[in-house]
Amino acid sequence: MFTRILAVASLEMRIGLRNRWLLLATLILAAFSLALALLGSAPAGTLGVDRMTITVASLASLSVYLVPLLSLLLAFDAISGEIDRGTALLIFSSPISRVEFLLGKAIGHFAVILIALLLGYGLTAGVLVAFGGGSLAGLVDFARLIATSAMLGLAFLAIGYIASSATRAPGTAAALAIGIWLFAVVLYDLALLGALVADNGGTFSRSVFPLALLANPADAFRLFNLAALGASDLVGGMAGVSDALPYPPSAALAAIAGVTLAAFAAAAALLKRIEP
Amino acid sequence: MTESVLSIKNLTKRFGRQTAVDGVSFHIEPGERAALIGHNGAGKTTLIKSILGFLTPEEGSISVLGNAPGSNAARRSVAYLPEAVAFQKALTGVEILTFFSRLKGEDPKTVPGLLEKVGLSEAGRRRVGTYSKGMRQRLGLAQALIGEPSLVLLDEPTSGLDPVSRQDFYMLVEEVAARGAAVLLSSHALSEVEAKTDRVLIMAHGKLVADDTLASLRRAARLPIRLRVQGADVAADEIAARLGGMRVNCRSVEIFCDADEKLAHLAAISALGSLVEDVEVTLPSLDDVYRHFTGVDAKKGS
Structure with missing residues (x-):
């Protein structure tokens, strides 16, 4: 079995x-991460906050866009x-x-993404340390970013496998993968934002919205990372939300894992029905 | 008697209202080379996919060395080469065979030997993207030979190959059968498998319409031999009148006869002496035999 x-992996x-x-x-x-680290740290220099932590906060936002895209592009085929x-x-x-x-494919693809994350973000961390901007706390932030990015990648790999086995044709699967990416990282947030504004502090904001953040691995990832950095003071925006949520930030990680497992189960069920 | 490698009883597979395989039964014994012949859409691929367990038949049963198709035991003893397979172009022949060896639980150490057997030792380290069609097909066959399978299913393995590659391919098939494996290969032309198989199964419209050796099928078809007599002069009418054949143009006459009447006809022709310039004897071709069997079915089926 192994x-x-x-062999597949x-x-x-x-x-x-x-x-x-x-x-x-x-x-x-x-x-992208070097650009963010080098250009984005210029104004933070005087704030007294660790440069690495600031960089990780921007990189978390970068991961939300790039990692799901890379995963879906690997998985659709x-x-x-x-x-x-x-x-x-x-x-x-x-x-x-x-x-x-399916497990073999996932392990192989996960390894590719993990290596890309380690090398890509690792390079940025290395550059920061080399230029004297590093600290132990900052390195821990980096490690957390890479680990959670990998989790995010795995979640979107599983979602990509659903697209791949549901369509059974590479062209359609690729189109569906791009559609999923657009929905998960752009449209989903816009829709939530619109609903929040329209609801103006009603039941949606209090009960549906927190769960909706958990249901999308991209949002759960952002939520966890910004909360873990204590970054609400630094970047504001979405991160400020985490203080008002009815669950601890670690629930976001559990939610990513849950979505991943459910997506894998769905992909496996679809794959079993395929007559090649 | 040894146990059949493959035994199919009354197999029926429908897709919606269309019956792709209709009450097919046959057995294949160890070391036998059987050809499954039929035109596109006759049900060959459906039959092969059923043997592999990818399709669940509506009626009938299949047993591969006593195991259910698609079961782990059956999968371990069956090797398969699909009609159109395109391996990842970025990988080398060695990498692909190593991968399939691991999937089948065999030692990847046998890979160089397999590549040598199909004549790809030198190309093994090159990417599959650089291979010719014949080389890709031979790589596919090498894949099917991993782990000495008991049943080798080849779906139109020689379509699109040049005659020399096809010859080489059948030599390999012969080796495999000589080792005791049963080989079932499908093709759309009887002429492609001539003398390369022990047994011919002909399928038409999902039904098995013939199952015998090629020689017996030829005899059973009782197709006429064609004698074409060319007159020395413009004497076709006279020749036709004296031999009882049919005039095809001003110089030639055609006579159709059974195999056992052939000599008598030839004697009559030679008795005409200088009236005849040439005689051409044409045996029924394999395509004629094939058409005979599939044609009979068309009449019955309507």
Whole structure:
């Protein structure tokens, strides 16, 4: 069982390395995070707050946009691509179960994202330390950012697998993946914001809104990271919300894990019904 | 008697109102090379996918060495090469075979040997994107040979291959069968598998319309032999009158006869002496045999 899962996972990593996908993802993360760290820290210099912490606060917002996109782009081809190439017939006629296959894909893709995050954000942390802007607390913030970004990535991998096995065609799956990204990181927040304004402190704001933040892994991620940084003083906005919520920030992490598990279960159920 | 590698009883598979496979039964024994012939849409791929357990039949049963299709035991003993498979272009032949060895629980150490067997030792370290169609097909076959399977299913393995590659491909199939594996390969032309298989199964409209050796099928079809007599002069009418054949143009006459009448006809032709310039004897082609069997079914089915 483990050999088969590892076989799928290591092949997926190899493909990620071979087609320079990993390189591209790392470069994107490194470029954006360096830009934010170097340009964004200029005005914070006199505030007396750790430069790394400030950077991590901006990087959390960057992760909300980039990590789900990278994950969905990796995941959309996972099942639909194998069906399209005809390799799904070969793989599923060998003694591997559909769940093992899905787990293997997820581990391989997760490893690619984790490596890209470690290299991309790690480079930024390294640059900050090298220029004397680092501290132990700041490094812990960085580690937390990378770990939770990886969690966010895993959640959107699972959501991407749903798109991939529901459509069974790479083109449609890619379009659906982009649609999911747009909805989760842009439209969802806009809709919540609109509803909050319209509701003006009514039942929606008090009972539905906090749960709606948990239901979307992107929002839950932002909520947890900004709360953990104590960043409401630094960046305001969404982060200020966390003080008024009826649950501790760690509930946001549990929510991401819950959504991930549910998405995996749905993807596995869809995959089991496929006649390759 | 040894146990059948594959035994199919009264298999029926429908897609909505369309019956793709209709009451098919046959057995395949170890070491046998069977060809499954039928035109596009005759139900060959549906049958193969049912054997693999991807499709659940409405009626009938399939047993692979006594196991249910798609069960782990069955999957371990069956190897499969689909009709159109495109391996990841970025990977090398070695990487792909290593991957499938691991999936099948076999030692990846056998990979170099497999590549050598299909003539890809040198190309093994190159990316599949650089392979020719014949090389990709041979890589697919190498994949199907991992772990010495008992049943090898090849879905139109030679379509699109040039004659030399096809010849090489059948040599490999022969080796596999010689080792004791049963091979079931599908093709849309009987002429493609000539002399390369022990047994021919012909499918038409989802039904199995013939199941025998090629020689027996030829005999059973009782297709006429065609003798084409070319006159030395413009004497086709006279030749036609004396031999009882049909005039096709001003110089040639065609006679159709059964195999056992052939010699008598040839004797009559040679008796005409200088009137005849040439005789051409045409045996029924494999395509004629195929058309005979599938045509019979069309009449019955309507």
